[in-house]
Amino acid sequence: MESFLNLTIKVWHQKGPTEKGRFESYKVEHISTDSSFLEMMDILNEKLIKENKEPIAFDHDCREGICGMCSLYINGRPHGPDDDITTCQLYMRKFKDGETITVEPWRAAAFPVIKDLIVDRTAFDKIIAAGGYISVGTGGVPDGNNIAIPKDIAEQAMDSAACIGCGACVAACKNSSAMLFVSAKVSQLALLPQGKAESKRRAKNMVKKMEELGFGGCTNTRACEVECPKNISVSNIARLNREFLKSEFSE
Amino acid sequence: MSNINSKIPEGPLAQKWTYYKEHQKIVAPANKRKLDIIVVGTGLAGASAAASLGQMGFNVKSFCIQDSPRRAHSIAAQGGINAAKNYQNDGDSVYRLFIDTIKGGDYRSREANVYRLAEVSNNIIDQCVAQGVPFAREYGGVLANRSFGGVQVSRTFYARGQTGQQLLLGAYQAMMRQVHEGTVTLHTRSEIVDIVIIDGKARGVITRNIVTGKLERHFAHAVVLATGGYGNTFFLSTNAMGSNGSAIIRAYQKGAYFANPCFIQIHPTCIPVHGDFQSKLTLMSESLRNDGRIWVPKKKEDAEAIRAGKLKPTEIAEEDRDYYLERRYPAFGNLVPRDVASRAGKERCDAGYGVNTTGRAVFLDFKEAIERLGKKTITERYGNLFQMYQKIENDNPYETPMMIYPAIHYVMGGLWVDYELQTNIPGLYCCGEANFSDHGANRLGASALMQGLADGYFVLPYTIQNYLAGEIRTDRMSTDLPEFEEAEKNSQLRFEKLKNINGKRSVDSIHKELGNIMWEHVGMGRTKKGLEEGIKMIVALKKEFWSNVRIPGDMEGMNVELDKASRLADFLEMGELIARDALSRNESCGGHFREESQTADGEALRDDKNFAYVSCWKYQGENADPELNKEELNYENVKMVQRNYK
Ligand SMILES: Cc1cc2nc3c(=O)[nH]c(=O)nc-3n(C[C@H](O)[C@H](O)[C@H](O)COP(=O)(O)OP(=O)(O)OC[C@H]3O[C@@H](n4cnc5c(N)ncnc54)[C@H](O)[C@@H]3O)c2cc1C
Ligand code: SF4
Ligand code: FES
Numbered sequence: 001m002e003s004f005l006n007l008t009i010k011v012w013h014q015k016g017p018t019e020k021g022r023f024e025s026y027k028v029e030h031i032s033t034d035s036s037f038l039e040m041m042d043i044l045n046e047k048l049i050k051e052n053k054e055p056i057a058f059d060h061d062c063r064e065g066i067c068g069m070c071s072l073y074i075n076g077r078p079h080g081p082d083d084d085i086t087t088c089q090l091y092m093r094k095f096k097d098g099e100t101i102t103v104e105p106w107r108a109a110a111f112p113v114i115k116d117l118i119v120d121r122t123a124f125d126k127i128i129a130a131g132g133y134i135s136v137g138t139g140g141v142p143d144g145n146n147i148a149i150p151k152d153i154a155e156q157a158m159d160s161a162a163c164i165g166c167g168a169c170v171a172a173c174k175n176s177s178a179m180l181f182v183s184a185k186v187s188q189l190a191l192l193p194q195g196k197a198e199s200k201r202r203a204k205n206m207v208k209k210m211e212e213l214g215f216g217g218c219t220n221t222r223a224c225e226v227e228c229p230k231n232i233s234v235s236n237i238a239r240l241n242r243e244f245l246k247s248e249f250s251e
Numbered sequence: 252m253s254n255i256n257s258k259i260p261e262g263p264l265a266q267k268w269t270y271y272k273e274h275q276k277i278v279a280p281a282n283k284r285k286l287d288i289i290v291v292g293t294g295l296a297g298a299s300a301a302a303s304l305g306q307m308g309f310n311v312k313s314f315c316i317q318d319s320p321r322r323a324h325s326i327a328a329q330g331g332i333n334a335a336k337n338y339q340n341d342g343d344s345v346y347r348l349f350i351d352t353i354k355g356g357d358y359r360s361r362e363a364n365v366y367r368l369a370e371v372s373n374n375i376i377d378q379c380v381a382q383g384v385p386f387a388r389e390y391g392g393v394l395a396n397r398s399f400g401g402v403q404v405s406r407t408f409y410a411r412g413q414t415g416q417q418l419l420l421g422a423y424q425a426m427m428r429q430v431h432e433g434t435v436t437l438h439t440r441s442e443i444v445d446i447v448i449i450d451g452k453a454r455g456v457i458t459r460n461i462v463t464g465k466l467e468r469h470f471a472h473a474v475v476l477a478t479g480g481y482g483n484t485f486f487l488s489t490n491a492m493g494s495n496g497s498a499i500i501r502a503y504q505k506g507a508y509f510a511n512p513c514f515i516q517i518h519p520t521c522i523p524v525h526g527d528f529q530s531k532l533t534l535m536s537e538s539l540r541n542d543g544r545i546w547v548p549k550k551k552e553d554a555e556a557i558r559a560g561k562l563k564p565t566e567i568a569e570e571d572r573d574y575y576l577e578r579r580y581p582a583f584g585n586l587v588p589r590d591v592a593s594r595a596g597k598e599r600c601d602a603g604y605g606v607n608t609t610g611r612a613v614f615l616d617f618k619e620a621i622e623r624l625g626k627k628t629i630t631e632r633y634g635n636l637f638q639m640y641q642k643i644e645n646d647n648p649y650e651t652p653m654m655i656y657p658a659i660h661y662v663m664g665g666l667w668v669d670y671e672l673q674t675n676i677p678g679l680y681c682c683g684e685a686n687f688s689d690h691g692a693n694r695l696g697a698s699a700l701m702q703g704l705a706d707g708y709f710v711l712p713y714t715i716q717n718y719l720a721g722e723i724r725t726d727r728m729s730t731d732l733p734e735f736e737e738a739e740k741n742s743q744l745r746f747e748k749l750k751n752i753n754g755k756r757s758v759d760s761i762h763k764e765l766g767n768i769m770w771e772h773v774g775m776g777r778t779k780k781g782l783e784e785g786i787k788m789i790v791a792l793k794k795e796f797w798s799n800v801r802i803p804g805d806m807e808g809m810n811v812e813l814d815k816a817s818r819l820a821d822f823l824e825m826g827e828l829i830a831r832d833a834l835s836r837n838e839s840c841g842g843h844f845r846e847e848s849q850t851a852d853g854e855a856l857r858d859d860k861n862f863a864y865v866s867c868w869k870y871q872g873e874n875a876d877p878e879l880n881k882e883e884l885n886y887e888n889v890k891m892v893q894r895n896y897k
Contacts, residue, residue: 015808016808032525032526032528034525034526034645035525035526035528035529036530036643038530039528039529039530040528042528042530042759043528046757046759046760048803049757049801049803049812050757052801052803053803054803054804055803055804055811055812057809057811059318060492061317061322061324061491061492061493062322062324062326062327062491062492063491063492063530063531063533064327064531064533064534064639065639066326066327066413066415066416067317067322067324067326067327067491068319068321068322068326069317069318069322082642084638085642089639089642089643091642091643091645093645114462114809115808115809118809120318121318121319122318122319122439124319125319125320125321125427125430125437125439128321128423128424128427129427129428129430129431130431131431132424132427133382133383133424133425133427133428134381134382134383134424135428136378136381136382136425137303137306137425138299138302138303138306138378138425138708138709138712139374139378139708139709141377141378141380141381142377142381143377144336144376144377144379144380144386144394145336145338145393145394147380148391148392148393149388149392150388150390150392151388151389151390151392154385154386154387154388155385157383157385158385158387158410158411158417161385161410161417161420162413162416164326164416165319165321165322188383188385189383192383192385194380194381194382194383195383
C-alpha cells in the first residue's frame with residue numbers, strides 16, 4: 001500500500017572535476033513509497049529550483065534499467081538497497097520514514113567526477129574499441145541460419161551480453177577493477193562460433209587497455225557480482241582468464 | 252499539384268531498389284577519405300550508418316548526447332525485429348511483409364520505400380548474427396521467432412526482452428571498431444544546436460558541449476540526422492528522458508519539410524500512470540500479447556469493486572470477464588495493431604469498466620499461458636519484463652494479472668525525406684525514427700528496429716554516395732566562414748536569452764503542462780474544437796515559457812536545466828506543429844483518430860479522396876503559420892481498402 005515518507009538526503013556536491021567536493025543535507029517531505037528513487041531526486045531538485053539554488057546533477061536516461069546511464073552509490077551500495085536493479089528501478093518503498101539517505105557518485109580513479117553525481121565512464125568505450133567486437137564489415141555475411149548455435153550456448157552468451165555497462169562492478173570493487181565488465185563481453189563473443197576466431201586476441205587487447213586506463217586487477221573478492229544489476233556472474237572472469245592464458249601461451 | 256519529388260526509381264516495384272543500386276553514382280576509395288560525414292545520433296540508425304560509412308572509408312564524425320554511444324534510446328527496445336526470412340515456413344515473403352506494413356500503416360506510406368524495407372530486412376538478420384548478436388534459438392540451433400501484432404505469420408527475431416539492447420550493442424561495437432581504425436571520431440555528451448547551410452547545402456553543425464557548455468563548430472560534406480523520435484513532447488512517454496526533437500526542429504526551421512507530425516503511436520500495453528511525480532512510462536512489450544490475454548470485468552459493479560480495492564481480479568469468474576479484443580476482432584484477437592488495441596482499451600475505460608484505483612487501466616493476464624506452457628517457459632520468454640513490472644508495481648504478474656494502459660510510444664512523423672533518405676535541403680539526410688518514411692500512419696511492432704538498421708546499414712551508405720560523388724572536388728571548408736560564425740552567434744544568443752529569463756517556473760513544470768495539453772487535446776481522440784483549443788493553449792504556454800522559466804546555474808560548465816530548457820523550447824514548437832497537422836487532417840487513419848471521422852462501430856474511417864497524401868510542413872518564420880505542401884501517395888501495386896482485423 002502507498003504511504004508517505006519524510007527523509008533527509010545527504011548528497012555529494014562537486015562543481016567540477018578539479019574542485020573539492022562536499023556533502024550537503026536536504027529535507028524532502030511527503031514522498032510516496034510508489035515513486036522511484038530518481039523521482040524523489042526530481043522532487044528535491046524542483047524544490048531547489050524554487051529556492052533559486054542549483055539542482056543536483058545526476059546521470060539517467062531510460063529510467064527502466066537498460067541504458068546503464070544511472071549510477072548512484074546509495075547508502076554505501078552501487079544502485080542502492082535492492083537486488084538485481086539499477087538506481088532508476090529503485091523504489092522508495094525500500095526506505096523507512098525519517099531515514100537519512102546518503103548519495104554519492106561512483107568512486108574510481110578511472111571514472112573521474114564531472115559534476116556532483118555524474119562521472120566520466122568513457123574508459124569503458126575505450127576498452128570496447130580495443131577489441132570488444134567481431135571483426136566483420138557491413139554486407140557479405142552468410143545466412144543467419146548457416147551456423148547452428150545450440151540453444152544453451154545462445155542462452156549463455158545472452159546471459160553475458162546482458163551487461164549494461166553501468167560501472168557498478170568497478171564502483172563496488174576495492175581495486176576498482178573492470179574485470180566483470182570486460183569478461184562479460186569476452187565471454188559472450190568467445191562462446192559464439194562467430195566470435196571464436198578472434199577470442200584470444202580480443203581478451204588480450206581488452207585486458208591490456210583496461211590496465212592502461214587505470215583500472216585495478218581482480219583479487220576475486222566477488223563484490224562486483226553481488227552489486228551487478230544484471231546478474232553477470234564471476235564465472236565470466238574465469239572464462240576470460242582462460243582466454244587470456246591461451247593468448248599468453250600462443251605468443 | 253505538388254512540386255515535391257520523392258525520386259522513386261523507375262521500373263516494377265520489386266526491381267526498383269536493384270535498379271537504383273545499379274545506376275547510382277559511387278565514390279572511388281581514394282576520394283572517400285577526403286569526404287567528411289557528420290552522423291548525429293548513435294541509436295540503431297546512427298550507429299549502423301557510422302559503422303558502415305566508416306568501414307567504406309569515409310571520414311565520419313559521430314555525435315550523441317549521452318556519455319556513451321551505447322546508451323542511445325534504441326537500447327530500450329524490448330520485443331524484437333521483423334524480417335521476411337520465412338524460416339517458420341508459414342507462408343511469409345518479402346511481398347507479405349510489404350503488404351502487412353502498408354496495411355498496418357493504414358495506406359499512408361510510400362510503396363517503394365516499404366518494399367525496399369521488406370527486401371533488405373533479411374540482410375539485417377544475417378548481419379546481426381555475424382556480429383554476435385545472441386538471438387534466441389531453438390533446440391536444433393536455428394533461429395527462433397515470435398509473433399507481433401497486425402500480422403498472421405511469425406517473423407519476429409528476438410533476444411529475450413532485450414532485442415534493442417543486443418542489436419544496438421552489435422552496431423555500437425561495429426562502430427567502435429571503426430573508432431579504433433580511425434575512420435570514426437566520437438563526440439559524446441555533445442548536442443547539435445544548429446545546422447550550418449552554405450550556398451543551399453548542409454555543410455556542418457554547431458554543437459554544445461554538455462560538459463563545458465561551450466559551443467563548437469564542425470564541418471562536413473554531408474550531415475545525417477538520426478536523432479530519434481519526439482514522443483517526449485507529451486512529457487510522459489515510453490521514451491528515454493533525453494529523447495528529443497531539437498535537431499529535426501532546427502532542420503525544419505532551416506527549411507526542411509516536416510512530414511506528418513501528427514502521426515504518433517500510442518502503445519496499448521504500458522504500466523499506468525501513478526501520480527503527479529511520475530517522470531516516465533514503462534512499456535510492457537507487445538510480445539506479451541503473444542501469450543497474455545487482455546480483459547476488463549463484464550459487470551460495472553465488479554470494475555467498481557476492483558477500483559475500491561474490495562475485489563481481486565483473480566476472484567472474477569471466467570464468464571464475468573470481457574476479453575474485448577477477442578470479442579471485437581476474432582481474426583486477430585489480442586494481436587490487433589497497436590492503434591486498434593489502444594482505442595479499444597480507452598473505449599472500455601471511458602465506458603466505466605476500467606480498473607486500478609484510477610479506472611484508467613485494463614488487465615493483461617497470463618494465467619492461461621502459464622497453465623498451458625508452464626512458468627519456466629513464460630520466464631524464459633518474458634522474465635525481464637515480469638521482473639520490471641514487479642519492481643514498479645510491487646505486484647507479482649505470475650500470480651495476478653498485470654495492469655496496463657496506453658501511452659505515447661513512437662512517432663511515425665518526422666523530417667520529410669525522398670527515396671534516398673535526403674531531405675529537401677541538399678546534403679542533409681535523415682534516418683531512423685527521426686524521418687517519416689516507412690510506417691505511414693501506424694507502425695507495426697518490431698518494425699522500427701528493422702527500419703533503423705535498414706536505413707543505417709543498407710540504404711543510406713548507398714544513397715549518400717549518389718550525392719557525395721558530386722562533392723569530390725569540394726575541399727574541406729574552414730569553420731571560420733561567415734555562415735559558421737553566424738550560426739554560432741545565433742545559438743549563443745538563444746542560450747543567453749534562455750538563461751536571462753530569470754522567471755519563477757522550473758523547466759519540468761512547464762513541460763508537464765505541455766504534456767497535459769497534448770494528451771487531453773492532441774491525444775488519442777482528436778476533434779476540431781479540441782485541437783483549436785489545444786493550439787491556443789500551446790501558444791499561450793510558449794509565452795509563459797519565454798517569460799517565466801527559471802534556469803539556475805551558469806552558462807559555463809555543465810548545466811542540466813539549460814539543456815532541458817533548450818529542448819523544451821523546441822518541444823513547444825513541436826507540439827504546435829503536431830496539433831496543426833492533426834487539425835488539417837480531417838480523417839482518421841492509423842494512430843490519428845479524428846472523432847468526426849469514424850465508422851458506425853467506432854473504427855477509424857479514412858478519406859482517401861481528400862487525404863491520400865503526406866503532409867509536408869514548411870516553416871515560414873517565427874510569427875507566421877507554416878505552409879502545408881502535399882506529396883500525393885500514388886498506389887500502383889496495392890489497392891487502398893478499409894483495414895479490417897475482424
Ligand atoms: C521502450 C521501447 C521499446 C521499443 N521496442 C521496440 C521493439 O521491440 N521493436 C521495434 O522495432 N521497435 C521498438 N521500439 C522503437 C525503437 O526502439 C525506436 O524507434 C528506435 O530504436 C529508434 O532508433 P533511432 O536510431 O532512430 O534513434 P534513438 O535510438 O532514439 O537514438 C537517437 C540518438 O540521437 C542522439 N541525439 C538526439 N538528439 C541529439 C542532438 N540534438 N544532438 C546530438 N545527438 C542527439 C541521441 O544521443 C541518440 O544517440 C521501442 C521503443 C521504446 C521506447
Ligand atoms: S558487469 Fe554488471 S555492474 Fe559491471 S558494467 Fe556490466 S551490468 Fe554494470
Ligand atoms: S536510467 Fe537507464 S539504466 Fe537507469
